[in-house]
Structures are given as structure tokens and as C-alpha cells.
Amino acid sequence: xKAFLAxxxxxxxxxxxxxxxxGGLDMSSADxxxxxxxxxx
Amino acid sequence: MRLTGLCxxxxxxxxxxxxxxxxxxxxxxxxxxxxxxLAQSGGxxxxxxxxxxxxxxxxxxxxxxxxxxxxxxxxxxxxxxxxRQPSQPxxxxxxxxxxxxxxxxxxxxxxxxxxxxxxxxxxxxxxxxFKFGAWLLAGTVAVLFLFFVYRRRIPxxxxxxxxxxxxxxxxxxxxxxxxxxxxVILGLTGLAMLYGRAVLIPILGKAGFxxxxxxxxxxxxxxxxxxxxxxxxxxxIWLRQNLPDKYDIPWLLKGGGLITKGHPAARKFNAGQKxxxxxxxxxxxxxxxxxxxxxxxxxxxLADKQGHQYWHAVLALIMIAxxxxxxxxxxxxxxxxxxxxxxxxxxxxxxxxxHSVWVAEVTGKDxxxxxxxxxx
Numbered sequence: 102x103k104a105f106l107a108x109x110x111x112x113x114x115x116x117x118x119x120x121x122x123x124g125g126l127d128m129s130s131a132d133x134x135x136x137x138x139x140x141x142x
Numbered sequence: 143m144r145l146t147g148l149c150x151x152x153x154x155x156x157x158x159x160x161x162x163x164x165x166x167x168x169x170x171x172x173x174x175x176x177x178x179x180l181a182q183s184g185g186x187x188x189x190x191x192x193x194x195x196x197x198x199x200x201x202x203x204x205x206x207x208x209x210x211x212x213x214x215x216x217x218x219x220x221x222x223x224x225x226r227q228p229s230q231p232x233x234x235x236x237x238x239x240x241x242x243x244x245x246x247x248x249x250x251x252x253x254x255x256x257x258x259x260x261x262x263x264x265x266x267x268x269x270x271x272f273k274f275g276a277w278l279l280a281g282t283v284a285v286l287f288l289f290f291v292y293r294r295r296i297p298x299x300x301x302x303x304x305x306x307x308x309x310x311x312x313x314x315x316x317x318x319x320x321x322x323x324x325x326v327i328l329g330l331t332g333l334a335m336l337y338g339r340a341v342l343i344p345i346l347g348k349a350g351f352x353x354x355x356x357x358x359x360x361x362x363x364x365x366x367x368x369x370x371x372x373x374x375x376x377x378x379i380w381l382r383q384n385l386p387d388k389y390d391i392p393w394l395l396k397g398g399g400l401i402t403k404g405h406p407a408a409r410k411f412n413a414g415q416k417x418x419x420x421x422x423x424x425x426x427x428x429x430x431x432x433x434x435x436x437x438x439x440x441x442x443x444l445a446d447k448q449g450h451q452y453w454h455a456v457l458a459l460i461m462i463a464x465x466x467x468x469x470x471x472x473x474x475x476x477x478x479x480x481x482x483x484x485x486x487x488x489x490x491x492x493x494x495x496x497h498s499v500w501v502a503e504v505t506g507k508d509x510x511x512x513x514x515x516x517x518x
Contacts, residue, residue: 104312104486108319112327115371116364123364123437
């Protein structure tokens with residue numbers, strides 16, 4: 102039972118860390134927001 | 143002994159690295175086959191006749207006749223929101239054939255307005271993959287039900303002894319449950335993505351389904367990393383014990399004692415468990431690889447992404463079927479099996495029945511099993 106709970110907690114922790122890291126790296130595909138200011142549409 | 147164990151674990155880590163390189167290679171090879179299949183599907187740049195038309199069926203106020211007629215180089219009606227433009231069939235034909243324009247945003251792939259292979263991929267996913275998964279999962283459940291009717295719950299021959307033996311330590315059970323919990327959620331959310339429109343919208347409504355799928359997508363994306371960590375841990379811990387040995391062929395020839403009476407000998411993992419282990423490592427590894435690739439849209443072309451998505455879905459469906467069978471035999475299908483991952487300790491008679499060689503190795507006694515063992 103303890104191993105099961107530890108597995109659940111670890112899964113959540115790893116998922117949260119992954120979300121924070123990937124969010125921090127801004128891996129979104131909406132790269133229109135990364136446009137240089139000099140670029141005009 | 144401790145040094146040997148340590149060396150084995152480092153060896154396991156090395157093998158994990160090699161395995162992931164191999165898996166990447168296999169996935170890319172499979173993907174190139176898929177891309178070829180997608181490219182050859184008709185050879186036409188036009189959508190198949192069965193493809194959905196996104197434009198309204200009524201052409202609105204734009205007259206289909208005369209000099210202002212809008213042809214757009216292909217099938218489909220003119221949306222009401224499209225204003226009058228000069229006819230440019232050649233331009234649209236080129237766009238359909240994949241001519242790339244120029245864009246001023248960093249993602250140069252946005253220069254492709256239409257990727258015609260996408261129609262073939264959409265058809266493949268929404269028809270063949272959809273049906274394949276439904277038949278596979280329904281068939282797995284049906285076969286397990288029939289097997290239960292035939293074999294009932296496999297008992298412990300001679301009954302429980304009252305003495306237990308440690309089967310899995312804390313680290314082993316932690317690795318198992320980390321992988322299991324993440325895989326169950328990944329499987330459910332993945333199934334919701336593939337079958338949700340057909341199954342969940344009638345129950346939850348469109349708004350409820352949209353919310354569930356949005357949450358599911360986040361869970362699916364990020365729990366994927368927990369699944370990868372679980373696979374790596376399992377390889378490091380169990381690789382050595384899952385290599386083939388002399389007991390595997392006799393075990394397979396006797397059907398693992400599942401169909402017939404009498405239980406073949408096995409070490410810590412019998413041939414059936416080894417097959418599940420390697421399924422998780424190889425198929426799970428390819429699923430993980432393709433899943434990670436799908437998370438980074440900038441790193442590949444749309445055709446690559448469609449190939450990865452196809453293999454991700456097909457292999458995940460196969461994996462779900464394998465794990466359903468694993469869950470059945472490890473719980474309802476066999477008395478005494480769940481304790482192995484539940485408490486880590488199993489009854490001695492159960493252990494002798496299913497893993498007689500392992501018991502002899504652990505206890506140092508060459509006890510004969512009461513009868514032998516089936517897969518769990």
C-alpha cells in the first residue's frame with residue numbers, strides 16, 4: 102500500500118516538475134509571440 | 143554480492159541508453175514506412191471523396207457562374223465569409239501540392255497553407271485505427287471473460303501454507319506502481335482523445351467533454367514523463383532477471399500452465415512475465431519516444447508528426463490490451479498473485495507452484511513445487 106501511494110505521489114511530482122520545466126522553456130508552438138519587434142505582418 | 147548487484151544495475155543503465163537509441167531508430171523506420179503509405183494513398187493531392195467538407199454546402203451569395211466564379215482549384219463549396227477574389231486555380235493547385243510560401247514568423251513551416259497528406263492521415267486515424275482499437279480491446283475483454291468461464295480463478299494447489307516469502311522489495315513495487323498508475327491515466331486519457339467524440343459527448347455534452355479533454359491533455363502530456371521514469375527504473379531493476387533462460391521454452395510449450403494442468407518451473411520471472419516486461423520496455427519505449435516527439439511541434443514536419451501520431455496510437459492500443467490481460471491474471475485470474483505487488487510477500491505454496499526455481503534459489507532449499515506455475 103505504501104509503495105502504491107509512493108508511486109502515485111511520485112507520478113504527480115514528476116508531472117508537475119515536467120510541466121514547470123516545459124512551461125518555463127516555453128515550448129508552445131505559438132511562436133508568433135516570439136516575433137522580433139522589427140518584424141511587420 | 144552487493145558489488146555484483148551494483149555492477150548489474152550500471153549495466154542495466156547502459157542497456158537502457160542503448161535501448162532508447164534502438165527504439166528511436168525503430169520508431170523512425172516505422173515512421174518512414176507510414177509516411178510512404180500516406181504518400182501513396184491515392185497519389186492525388188485532392189482530398190478523398192469521403193473527406194469532410196468544412197465549407198457550407200450552400201455557396202452563399204457568391205454566384206458560381208460568370209466571371210467571378212470561385213473555383214479554388216479543388217472540391218468544396220465557397221464559405222460565406224470569403225469575399226470576391228480573382229480566380230486563382232493554379233495558385234491553389236500548387237498550394238495543394240505542397241508549395242511553400244514565405245512567412246515572417248519564426249516557424250517557417252507555417253508557410254505551408256495546405257498539407258494534402260493530412261486528409262489521408264485523418265481518414266486513417268478516424269476509420270482504421272478507430273475500428274482496430276475498438277475490436278482489439280473488446281476482443282481482449284471477451285477472450286479474458288471466456289478464459290475465466292473455462293478456467294475460473296486459478297487456485298493455490300494445496301491451499302495457503304500460512305508462511306510467506308518476500309517476492310518484491312519496496313523499490314521494485316514503487317517502480318511497478320509508478321509505471322502502472324501513470325500508464326492507466328495515460329491510457330484512459332488517450333482513449334478519450336480517440337473515442338471521446340463518439341462515446342463521451344453523448345454523456346457529458348460538448349462543453350463537459352471539452353473541459354475533460356483539456357484536463358486530460360495536460361495529464362497525458364506531463365504524466366508521460368512519469369511513465370518514462372518508471373520504464374527506466376524497471377529496466378535498471380529487472381533487466382537481468384528478464385533475460386531468456388532454459389526454463390522459458392518448456393514454460394511456453396506447456397502454455398504456462400494456463401490451459402493445461404501441471405505447472406512448469408520458472409525462476410523469478412516466467413516466460414509470460416518476461417514477454418510483458420519486454421512489451422513494456424520496447425512498445426512502451428516507442429510510445430514514449432513518439433509521444434515526446436509529438437510534444438515539440440517545431441522539431442519535425444507535419445508528415446513526421448502524422449507518422450508519429452499513427453504509431454503512438456496503434457502501439458498504445460496494443461499495449462492497453464496487453465496490460466488488461468496482465469491486470470486480469472495478476473488479480474481476478476489467479477489467487478495469491480496480487481499480494482506480490484500489494485504487500486510484496488506471497489504465500490510459500492503459491493511461490494513454489496509458480497516460481498519453483500526462484501524459491502529454491504532464494505531459500506537455498508531444492509523443494510519440489512506442489513504442482514508448478516502459470517503466468518501472472
